[in-house]
Amino acid sequence: MASDEIKKVSLAVIRRLPKYHKFLGELLQKNVERVSSHEMGRILGFTASQIRQDLNNFGEFGQQGYGYNVEQLYNELAKILGLNTEHKMVIVGAGKLGQALAGYGDFERHGFKILALFDVNPDLIGKSIRGIPVHDINDIIYFINENEVDIAVITVPRENAQEVADTLSKTMIKGIWNFAPIEVKAGPGVIVENVLLLDSLLTLSYRMNESRVKERIATQKNS
């Protein structure tokens, strides 16, 4: 029946959810009990209307005349974001970037536990980085399935990234967080989030250059 149909939540909404969650976490820390959509919008730079629309994709979490209970909404958002269960991660590539991510406490704090790093380099295999062991890449399929790892982070060079994604697709992995500078493809049922750092830098560069671009267009259009 029609009431069962869940409309697809747009990516724009999804990308705002972590910001709501973070803000509510901060309020919780300050022992704030309730918050209105207006107040949230004022501080986060969204309209109250948008926040209410976003939240109502997932349920009715507020109360007329009162607003939202901070703790309750925080927990609901955590559930929506999949933070109510612990995630097990491995990092593929124990270079500088892999090591940087391994030492990044924020992930653990949100329930993403890094079990191991993997590398091809014999000098690294067997070592440990901030208490996290570096294993041989050849053992990764066994390790993931044995330990019910659900997220793999790819921090290998571009050349090997797709190959790693292919290997991962043979396991029970559920998500791939890719830092290599290509958009890797994975098997069906595996969600991929590509972090394209160069794209981000080029976006910055564009915006720094924007006024010059506009001048150029204006000049062309006049001539």
Place this chain on the structure above:
Amino acid sequence: MASDEIKKVSLAVIRRLPKYHKFLGELLQKNVERVSSHEMGRILGFTASQIRQDLNNFGEFGQQGYGYNVEQLYNELAKILGLNTEHKMVIVGAGKLGQALAGYGDFERHGFKILALFDVNPDLIGKSIRGIPVHDINDIIYFINENEVDIAVITVPRENAQEVADTLSKTMIKGIWNFAPIEVKAGPGVIVENVLLLDSLLTLSYRMNESRVKERIATQKNS
């Protein structure tokens, strides 16, 4: 007059430009001379219409019946993205992440030259990482102005990120690329691009969890 008015280019368009640029670079490598919007769209997963609309924000680069000249369009996009002049960068924070970014050849290849890293740690100051010297953070204002650095990368811990941004705002820096897990604010005229890694991970987590969320909503709506 009205023809002078340049309509604001939306962020959605801007974020697609690096993908066009990259694709054209690959075609150029393969000595492909011309490409149609249809062909580009087919491979990149956009509609031909969208690509033509996007490009026409910046000028008329194509030719009826022919399409686009790969080399010309590649160069035009480079100009639009601010890649026609070399950018000088410094990295603030010479920890693992700073070191990882310092060793990332893709940036240099696109004209982003990393001149130095900066840190507070006396063990790191004076050393060099892949040929790039690590300087004392106290010298950063002088260094940036003296060397006409236009982009600063922030890879310091959360606690110090805003402070660094404030210091940078006192210099002639034009852009800040921030990897600390807060949205830093900078002085007027300074463009900030925040790379919020946790947000990216939570987006992945949401999508991995999506089917479960929908079930939950459906159940609620039935009861």
Place this chain on the structure above:
DNA sequence: TAGATTGTTAATCGATTAACAATC
């Protein structure tokens, strides 16, 4: 020339904002 493909206008689609009855 005929075929292809652009630049651009019009139509559609989706996301954001505004408005307001419902209700705590």
Place this chain on the structure above:
DNA sequence: TAGATTGTTAATCGATTAACAATC
């Protein structure tokens, strides 16, 4: 109760897609 603020419908705005005359 009166005031506040939700959930939700309607209006607006913006972005994407379709269509097609212009033209290489």
